[in-house]
Amino acid sequence: MEEAIFDNNANKERFLSLMRSVERQGIENLLEYIETKTDFYTAPASTRFHNNCVGGLLAHSLNVYDNFKKQLALRKIEMPEESIIVAALLHDLCKCNYYVREERNRKVNGKWEQYTVWSQTKNVSVLLPHSSRSIRIIRSYLPLKFIEELCIFYHMGPFGGEDYEYRNLLQQTNARHPETLLFYVADLLSSYLDETIYD
Numbered sequence: 001m002e003e004a005i006f007d008n009n010a011n012k013e014r015f016l017s018l019m020r021s022v023e024r025q026g027i028e029n030l031l032e033y034i035e036t037k038t039d040f041y042t043a044p045a046s047t048r049f050h051n052n053c054v055g056g057l058l059a060h061s062l063n064v065y066d067n068f069k070k071q072l073a074l075r076k077i078e079m080p081e082e083s084i085i086v087a088a089l090l091h092d093l094c095k096c097n098y099y100v101r102e103e104r105n106r107k108v109n110g111k112w113e114q115y116t117v118w119s120q121t122k123n124v125s126v127l128l129p130h131s132s133r134s135i136r137i138i139r140s141y142l143p144l145k146f147i148e149e150l151c152i153f154y155h156m157g158p159f160g161g162e163d164y165e166y167r168n169l170l171q172q173t174n175a176r177h178p179e180t181l182l183f184y185v186a187d188l189l190s191s192y193l194d195e196t197i198y199d
């Protein structure tokens, strides 16, 4: 296992203490699933776009939590703390058991050398797209409030779907539930401004 770039232990402790502050049936079962059946605490957040390093997904989830809270405060929009925690910390649970290390070869100055990249598994266990997959996994352990589901489902904003109905519903959702727009913004700020691309 490669070294984590972040203080993974501190991030894990923070994640657990936030999650355990949520008083909802199923939390401990979900945490046990995450601990024993997934690579959540060591997985990268992407193959090459942001936090593509060990511990990247955990760090990204905490960044989204921090940025979402800031965005809500700036706009004076209230949302229960436990919904902020559930939506932010679990929105990318679909990325668990999803990235694998792959060996590649490249020619440098006329000589072949091996290097490793992150790539996506060909063996996705829950055959649903990104946001729906997170929701499906969370729901196996934990009931979700509707606003949490909306934040997670639309967290990719316009990149979450191209068809007319998706775009139309996204607009309506963002207008009626501005939390969902701020959640998308928090995800963007985290990915593009707070996180790094690693070679």
Ligand SMILES: [Fe+2]
Pocket: 091, 092, 130, 155, 156
């Ligand atoms: Fe995502």
Ligand SMILES: [Fe+2]
Pocket: 060, 064, 091, 092, 187
């Ligand atoms: Fe994300």
